[in-house]
Amino acid sequence: MTNGNTAENDTAGAVNLITCTINNVEARVPEGSTILEAAKTVGVHIPTLCHLDLHDLKMVNQVGTCRVCMVEAEGRWNLLPSCSTAVTQNMVIHTNTPRAVRSRRIMVELFLSNHPKECLICERNQNCELQSLAAELGVREIRYTGPRFKTHKDSSSYSIVRNAEKCVLCRRCETMCNEVQTVGVYSTVHRGFDTVMGTAFDLPMLDTACTFCGQCVSVCPTAALTETDDSEEVWAAVSNPDIFVIAQTAPAIRVTLGEEFGMPVGTQVTGKMVAALKKMGFDMVLDTDFAADLTVVEEASEFMHRMEHGGRLPILTSCCPAWVKFIEHQFPELLDIPSTCKSPHEMFGAVAKSYLARKLGKDPAKIKVVSVMPCLAKKFEARREELTEEPAGADVDYVLSTRELARMIREAGINFGALRDESFDDVMGESTGAAVIFGTTGGVIEAAVRTAAAWLDPENPSPVIDFKQLRGIDGIREAEVAVAGKTLKIAIAHGLGNARKLLTAIRDGEASYDAIEIMACPMGCVGGGGQPYHGNNMEVLKARMEAIFKEDAEKPLRRSHENGQIKRLYEEFLGEPYGEKAHELLHTHYQKREQI
Numbered sequence: 029m030t031n032g033n034t035a036e037n038d039t040a041g042a043v044n045l046i047t048c049t050i051n052n053v054e055a056r057v058p059e060g061s062t063i064l065e066a067a068k069t070v071g072v073h074i075p076t077l078c079h080l081d082l083h084d085l086k087m088v089n090q091v092g093t094c095r096v097c098m099v100e101a102e103g104r105w106n107l108l109p110s111c112s113t114a115v116t117q118n119m120v121i122h123t124n125t126p127r128a129v130r131s132r133r134i135m136v137e138l139f140l141s142n143h144p145k146e147c148l149i150c151e152r153n154q155n156c157e158l159q160s161l162a163a164e165l166g167v168r169e170i171r172y173t174g175p176r177f178k179t180h181k182d183s184s185s186y187s188i189v190r191n192a193e194k195c196v197l198c199r200r201c202e203t204m205c206n207e208v209q210t211v212g213v214y215s216t217v218h219r220g221f222d223t224v225m226g227t228a229f230d231l232p233m234l235d236t237a238c239t240f241c242g243q244c245v246s247v248c249p250t251a252a253l254t255e256t257d258d259s260e261e262v263w264a265a266v267s268n269p270d271i272f273v274i275a276q277t278a279p280a281i282r283v284t285l286g287e288e289f290g291m292p293v294g295t296q297v298t299g300k301m302v303a304a305l306k307k308m309g310f311d312m313v314l315d316t317d318f319a320a321d322l323t324v325v326e327e328a329s330e331f332m333h334r335m336e337h338g339g340r341l342p343i344l345t346s347c348c349p350a351w352v353k354f355i356e357h358q359f360p361e362l363l364d365i366p367s368t369c370k371s372p373h374e375m376f377g378a379v380a381k382s383y384l385a386r387k388l389g390k391d392p393a394k395i396k397v398v399s400v401m402p403c404l405a406k407k408f409e410a411r412r413e414e415l416t417e418e419p420a421g422a423d424v425d426y427v428l429s430t431r432e433l434a435r436m437i438r439e440a441g442i443n444f445g446a447l448r449d450e451s452f453d454d455v456m457g458e459s460t461g462a463a464v465i466f467g468t469t470g471g472v473i474e475a476a477v478r479t480a481a482a483w484l485d486p487e488n489p490s491p492v493i494d495f496k497q498l499r500g501i502d503g504i505r506e507a508e509v510a511v512a513g514k515t516l517k518i519a520i521a522h523g524l525g526n527a528r529k530l531l532t533a534i535r536d537g538e539a540s541y542d543a544i545e546i547m548a549c550p551m552g553c554v555g556g557g558g559q560p561y562h563g564n565n566m567e568v569l570k571a572r573m574e575a576i577f578k579e580d581a582e583k584p585l586r587r588s589h590e591n592g593q594i595k596r597l598y599e600e601f602l603g604e605p606y607g608e609k610a611h612e613l614l615h616t617h618y619q620k621r622e623q624i
Contacts, residue, residue: 078198157249242404242557280467288434299449317459324588350548377423402556429558461580485512
């Protein structure tokens with residue numbers, strides 16, 4: 029195991045075992061293990077704050093800056109940070125001595141002395157690791173006084189709010205952004221008391237290469253990084269009788285929202301979610317899955333058009349706005365290979381303010397579309413100029429994260445668990461299993477392959493629906509799919525660090541594919557930056573993924589082009605897939621952005 033901000037956690041393959049004693053219990057662990065890792069093997073809990081074990085990503089944030097995990101070892105005068113100190117043969121460790129416990133408590137008191145005293149109104153109240161740590165260590169007063177660090181709050185990005193006054197310099201965000209996602213936005217700047225996690229030249233987040241994936245928010249232990257809050261604007265729209273407000277919900281929300289109300293991970297709460305939104309006053313509640321089916325039809329049509337007319341391959345899925353912004357900054361020379369399809373919720377907004385407005389007899393300018401998304405990048409995406417059409421305005425007006433929706437449900441005094449299931453409104457409410465699996469890694473490309481397989485040989489459409497070779501949890505995976513006498517070579521990546529590897533190989537001519545799916549977040553949208561905090565626990569993400577595939581299997585229709593309402597949309601309004609009207613409403617373009 030290497031030292032530094034990140035470390036290869038390769039102890040699983042180690043051969044040499046060493047023996048140590050922790051709180052009078054013998055432990056045998058691979059050589060190179062830290063005291064913290066050894067303690068876990070014998071069930072000993074050591075409090076931590078800066079430590080973050082991204083085991084499945086083979087990455088550990090073990091900078092040892094917080095000094096909360098200090099322990100005593102016999103023969104050593106100094107206390108040792110357990111997260112970054114390797115055990116040695118016959119080491120005798122004590123984690124709960126008065127000296128070690130007092131040291132931890134002092135460190136937490138020092139953090140609190142330089143921390144805003146607004147816990148009751150903080151975004152992370154009751155879900156803050158610093159708050160929980162203070163309770164665990166019995167901190168009942170703050171004995172230290174002195175100057176407090178002051179700085180401005182940065183909410184420029186439309187997606188992420190950065191409040192450095194609440195930062196404890198754990199550097200988790202730096203590890204996630206620089207080492208896992210390879211975006212490189214965060215770094216410690218200044219020195220001493222003025223040290224802060226900042227951006228290059230102290231630029232506002234909007235002016236950096238940040239993709240707004242929100243993974244930094246997911247790992248932040250306090251409210252130093254949070255999502256922008258659009259709930260007040262949404263409440264104002266819902267209460268305005270002159271505005272017709274439509275809510276749409278992404279595929280991944282239905283298997284995560286229940287966690288916010290104490291339900292088991294992976295619980296499907298589609299019906300309760302719809303019921304809650306209707307009680308909150310939305311005029312219509314519709315399913316983004318409808319637009320996911322529409323996206324498949326358009327993307328599959330674009331793929332086939334490229335294949336038949338010598339277009340640029342591979343085609344890259346474009347549903348994830350964080351990954352789209354990543355390629356705009358990091359690989360502008362490849363901007364001609366992503367699909368030009370808008371993401372599903374943006375397609376939904378465009379169709380809602382044109383086709384649906386006409387059917388309802390509503391003025392598009394008085395329709396507001398609210399997207400409930402697992403993703404913070406969707407907030408920025410909704411502000412992109414190319415996704416705005418006059419006179420209706422932006423395709424999507426507001427984006428709520430899963431966490432924001434949960435807060436609003438609680439604000440409204442709704443007993444979520446007691447709600448009776450209700451159904452999406454019928455217009456633009458039908459969807460297939462192919463749309464549901466958009467919520468997890470590999471799902472978008474599998475949905476597209478289901479339709480492409482049927483279209484490539486319409487006389488003998490493939491009976492295969494589950495393309496399980498496209499599923500899995502590896503960060504980068506490849507598969508070959510045989511359809512209609514053709515072999516399609518497909519690649520899938522989740523996590524922007526993995527996307528970088530894949531795109532570099534394509535750019536340098538080291539790899540060749542027909543189609544690629546990329547998602548910015550671990551396991552796709554189920555691990556999105558706006559989802560209930562999951563601590564990067566892969567078991568949690570797997571349970572969410574399994575719930576997604578379970579709902580897909582239970583759907584009566586499982587190929588997007590079989591969706592009757594999608595067929596009617598083309599017949600009544602759009603014309604041919606990938607045609608002129610479809611291009612006007614459902615497709616977009618990308619732009620080169622500076623790499624700062």
